[in-house]
Amino acid sequence: MSENSENLALVIGGGGAAGNAWAIGIVAGLAEAGVDLTELADLVIGTSSGATAAVHVRSGIPPAELYAAVVSAPAGGGRPQQGLSGLEPVLDRLREIGAAATTAAGMRQALGAYGLERDAAFGPEVIEKRRALVASRLPSPEWPERPMIIVTVEAHTGEVALLDRASGIALVDAVTASTAMPGLGPTHPVNGRNYVNGGVRSGDNADLASGYANVVVLSPFGGWADAPVPPGQFEGLRKMPGMDVKSQVAALREQGSRVELLIPDPDSRAAMGIDQTDPATRIPSARAGFEQGKREAARLTA
Numbered sequence: 001m002s003e004n005s006e007n008l009a010l011v012i013g014g015g016g017a018a019g020n021a022w023a024i025g026i027v028a029g030l031a032e033a034g035v036d037l038t039e040l041a042d043l044v045i046g047t048s049s050g051a052t053a054a055v056h057v058r059s060g061i062p063p064a065e066l067y068a069a070v071v072s073a074p075a076g077g078g079r080p081q082q083g084l085s086g087l088e089p090v091l092d093r094l095r096e097i098g099a100a101a102t103t104a105a106g107m108r109q110a111l112g113a114y115g116l117e118r119d120a121a122f123g124p125e126v127i128e129k130r131r132a133l134v135a136s137r138l139p140s141p142e143w144p145e146r147p148m149i150i151v152t153v154e155a156h157t158g159e160v161a162l163l164d165r166a167s168g169i170a171l172v173d174a175v176t177a178s179t180a181m182p183g184l185g186p187t188h189p190v191n192g193r194n195y196v197n198g199g200v201r202s203g204d205n206a207d208l209a210s211g212y213a214n215v216v217v218l219s220p221f222g223g224w225a226d227a228p229v230p231p232g233q234f235e236g237l238r239k240m241p242g243m244d245v246k247s248q249v250a251a252l253r254e255q256g257s258r259v260e261l262l263i264p265d266p267d268s269r270a271a272m273g274i275d276q277t278d279p280a281t282r283i284p285s286a287r288a289g290f291e292q293g294k295r296e297a298a299r300l301t302a
Helices: 016-032 049-057 063-071 083-100 104-121 124-137 171-178 245-254 266-272 279-301
Strands: 008-012 043-047 148-154 160-163 188-190 193-197 214-218 258-262
Touching: 008 049, 016 049, 016 063, 016 214, 016 266, 016 279, 043 049, 049 148, 049 171, 063 279, 083 104, 104 148, 104 193, 124 171, 124 188, 148 171, 160 171, 171 188, 171 193, 214 245, 245 258, 258 279, 266 279
Parallel strands: 008 043, 008 214, 043 148, 214 258
Antiparallel strands: 148 160, 148 193, 188 193
């Protein structure tokens, strides 16, 4: 990174339970090797499961403790053997929306509309349960003092909504909104508006770090497009031109930012498995991320 470490943005992309744990492992591994992003980052940007990770990074809890909390938690029973197969009708609809979209804005609007359409399949109790679950995973109900942005999308308009301490929206609602994938759960209502997952815009939203001299991007799915998707794994939402992480990183570099993109190495990818939403992937993903983070530290300090 350049010597101007007072101007550093940390971007944490989405990646389900596995990606969230991997990001915490990376942060802890980097800190173990002398690069503590919880202290160095002037801004943290979180999307989807990366929003939860961002809150932990901004919590003031030492990285080693964040990591220990993940690897010492109950592993969970995992998913049934069919994995994501029970969700195929929804995943097929997400594929159809992506294939039909001609613009990024149109895709956001269509996905938001689909989320609102699917709300009828969920009752108010599901919304409350999701909110309560998110609240149980946050280290504090209060927004951190240091700058942090949670990325979400307004379901009715498809417009991106960047939520922060000044937004007037409670932290738990911001994170619940950013993790609300259209069709897989209800849209999240806040102050008369409904929100969906920030990944509807981009899985990482690294371009939002524009203007920072140094940017570190933790992208759980950043390198998966370079290899065939394993059988049974959902390939993710269609990435419109300029919305994939490599294009966003290239654009930041053209603007003069020093950008380091960290994606899962082979060991981390193996640990994350095929169903990254499976809670059973958290411990192996965190451990693999921790080891990878220790190796990546030299690159960030070169």
